[in-house]
Amino acid sequence: MYQYDAFDRRIVEERAHQFREQVVRRIDGRITELEFKPLRLQNGLYLQLHAYMLRIAIPYGLLSSKQLRVLADVTRKYDRGYAHWTTRQNLQLNWPKLEDVPKILDELAAVEMHAIQTSGNCIRNITSDPYAGVAADEVADPRPYCELMRQWSTFHPEFAALPRKFKLAVTGAAEDRAAIAVHDIGIRVVKSDAGEIGFAFYVGGGQGRTPLLAPCINAFVPEAHLVSYTEAILRTYNRLGRRDNKFKARIKILVKAVGAEEFARQVEEEHAHIAEGPLKLAREDIEGFRRFFRPPMYEVLRDDDPTLAAALLGKDRGLASWFAHNVAPHRQPGYAIVNLSCKSPDLPPGDVTADQMDAVADLADRFSFGALVVTHRQNLVFTDVKKRDLPALYAELTRLGFATPNVGKLTDIVCCPGLDYCSLANARSISVAKQVAERFEELSKLYAVGELHLNISGCINACGHHHVGHIGVLGIDKQGHEFYQLMLGGSSGTDASLGKVLGHALVHDEVAPAVERVVLAYLAHRAGPEETFLEAYRRLGPAPFKEAVYDPARA
Amino acid sequence: MTLLAHDAERGARLVEDDPWLDLSDETPLPSHGDVVVPLARLADVVEAPGRLAARVDGASDPELLAPHLHRLALIVVEIPKFTDGRAYSLARLLRSRHGYRGELRAVGYVLRDQLFYLWRCGFDSFALAPGKDPADALAAFTEWSVTYQPAEDHDVPIWRRRRAG
Incomplete structure (x- = not known):
């Protein structure tokens, strides 16, 4: 994995020092809370329902055991002994004290970690394929590109006050395990007919209140232009993205408003000016990153052990x-x-x-x-x-307790912290997940339900990625009461799609039984055990599931 | 108003005397002195009494400024909100695309913790928001000893710098 050099170490140390000073200036009043907000956010520090929340960056999800031990230590020392893996491959501490945060950052810096740009209207942690480097279906390992882009985007002076947050995902494989279609920029490593490496750029996808799948704006950007092309996209967005309405400020709204083709043209025009500039990558530049991600020293083994x-x-x-x-x-x-x-x-x-x-x-x-x-x-x-x-x-x-045989299955539920922790949430999500899990523990023993992704978000901001769950659950607020919408047919994979609302919203305790009726309807209607839930839904449409949930007597 | 200047040779310093006279749309040109006029008025100023400057904001189109750049000694960019990052891109375009070499000044809601980024994007003078401590602000330019990406202050990405050893 990537190893810091003297430059990287100095940057992280100087950041920790800078934030310590900022906290001092906030506490003595030289910075107002309003002015402090973007500063603390770009250091991963949120003000939550009950306390501050610190989001620690795990670049493209990769951790060493040494780093994990420090995370354990920090969790024990400065929090309540537990933390939370996020849907963007980061780690959240739910109860740190503001005055402890500089100390936490120092301890993280000692193992080449930080909380830089894990929040705020800037370029966030870049996510990738968890099987990067070992996947059988890989064109190229995406991690050298992720690390290169991490460095380019860290403290980028031009893009620290974007209209809104900005998320990138990179995959190098045929099967999309990085959900690139629902990112501000999704990058797929591709190989041309001539065998040259390049990138397909998908821009303007996202979840939240306006879920959209990203259109491809360029099917082949040469390897040398990875960074310059991304900079051209960011500059176009920074100049033209809406700033009058927070809910219309993501790049997806801009791309949709001007159209993918026109947006691509604007990016190309910008890129033409900078393509041959200092951001153009030489072969040796990329090689310098690639050497950190060479395969480990494998033993020569027979495959059928x-x-x-x-x-x-x-x-x-x-x-x-x-x-x-x-x-x-x-x-x-x-x-x-x-x-x-x-x-x-x-x-x-x-x-x-x-x-x-x-x-x-x-x-x-x-x-x-x-x-x-x-x-x-x-x-x-x-x-x-x-x-x-x-x-x-x-x-x-x-x-x-890490061997529950459910990865990719129904009880492998993706879930945001919800109303139990989060100040944005409308509804609880963890308790819904628990009820579904309990109900399905027995069922999944009885039936081979197969691949089925259940995603639960406690509000429209969609941290639980409910739009791309095969079954999605969204917590909403109706006149001060928790309600839940059920969505079917989403996918974050290579065949990405957005789920559609099945019918009227349900109360808290109705969700788990409704999910069970959806699954039973699938089991009753599937063409055979090899037809997955998603395939069955795409073939059958919502009707049999709707009937099962809302008119169970007839179904 | 606290005015700061910063460049690579002399570092950060307070500017005591600011000769510029800021004119609105209507105010007639004085008989002498250096004047700042809004972008929209620039074309009407055929002959300036002294040096000439334009006032724009982050949303302004650099193409509209381009025909006038040769006669401008200063461009004043208004930053209405510190969360509005358009001024950063505008500054970079004026510097690298249009080759503007005169003074580039950030005014408005300009805070200490933005100064370094503003400078990296091509600003070289800064009117600090009212009530902010000038001594604090002067220290902002030395917080970082190394940066990852090229901008208007240097054009060597870290990966090339590493290669150079």
Whole structure:
């Protein structure tokens, strides 16, 4: 993974120092709260319902075990012993004190971490494919480009007061595991017929109150122009994006208003002036980043490991089920990708305790070259586990509660913190997730429900990505009461789509039974076990699901 | 009003005497002295009494300024809200696209914690928002000893700087 040099270290240290001074000036009144707000936000510090919330950046989700131990330590020392993985591959602390934040930043800086630009109207943490570097379907590893773009966007002087927040995602694989269609800029690494690397740029996607899928504005931007082209997009947006209405200020609104073609033309015009300037990348520039992401020292192994094969045939059916659901193929023979499910019945989705973090760090050292990845579905990934070690790792994960065999399945619920923590929320989300999970624990044992993504957001800001859940739940407020809309048919994958509202909103305790009726309708109507929920919904349309939820007597 | 100036050679300093006379749309031109006029009036000023400056805001189109740049000694950019970042892009376009080399001044809601970014984008003088401490502001330019990306202050991205050793 990327290693800081003297420059990077100095920048993070100077930032920690700067923020400490800003806090002093805020406390003695030289900065007003209004003026302090964008400063603290660009350091990841939100004022929440009950306390401050600090969002720590995990660039493209990649962590070392050493960093994870420091996160555990910080969580224990300055918070209440638990933290929250976010849907943008970051970590949130829910209860830090303002005066402790500079100390936290110092401790993070010591392990090359920070909270820079995890919030505010600036370029945010760049997200990527959790299987980056090991996916079998990869054109190129996206992480060198992510790191390059992280450095370009960090404290970019021109783009620190954008009309609104700005999120980038980069994927290098055929299957989209980074949800690029619902980002301000989604970048897909592609290869031309001549074998040259370039990028397809998708611009103006997003969720929130105006969900839109990003149109492709350029199908092939040459590798050398990755940064200059992105700068051209940002400059166009910074100059022309709306600033009169916060809810119309995202780039998606601009792209939609002028049209993707016209927006592309404006970007090209801007880019023509800067394409050959200092942002143009030389081959050696990219190589300099690539060398940090070389494959680890793999052992030469046979792919059909006999230890694993024997164990899979053994008495413990849990191992087989876990292997089928939580383990993915690796491109190196004899290795596997292991998903750690953070969705157990014991904790809200995405929550993690300090002790769990320490235990995971130890397992990463033992089983996966001391590294791990946070996913946008709020789980963790060990990317490089020997197949031979899978039974031993399974036993450890089971003990820790990370082996629930549900990755990508119904109880692998993506969920924002909701009204329990968040000042923006209209409704609780964690309690809905809990009710659904309880209801489905038994059901998923009985039926092979297959791939099914359930996403829950406590408000229209869509941190739980409900628009792209196969089943989405959105908490809304009606005359001071919590209600929930049910949406079906969304997807953040390669075949991205936005879910459609099924019918009238439901009260809190109706949500879990309604989701159950949707799933039972799917099981009743699917063409066969190989037809997934999403495929069935696309074939059947909403009618049978609507009937099941709103007119169960007839269904 | 507290006026600061900053450049790479001399660093940051307070400017005591500001010779510029700011004129509105209507005020007639004086017989002598350096004047600032709004962008819309620029074309009407055929002969300035002294040096000439234009007043614009972040939303102004640099193309409208371009034909006048050769006779401007100062461009004053009004920043109505510190959260409005258009002035940053305007400054970069004036400097790098249009080659403007005269003074570029940020006025309005200008705060200490924006000064470094404003400077990096091409501003070299700053009228601090009322009530803000000038000593605080002077320290803003030395907070960072290294920056990742090229802007108007330098054109060497960090990856090239690393390669140079």
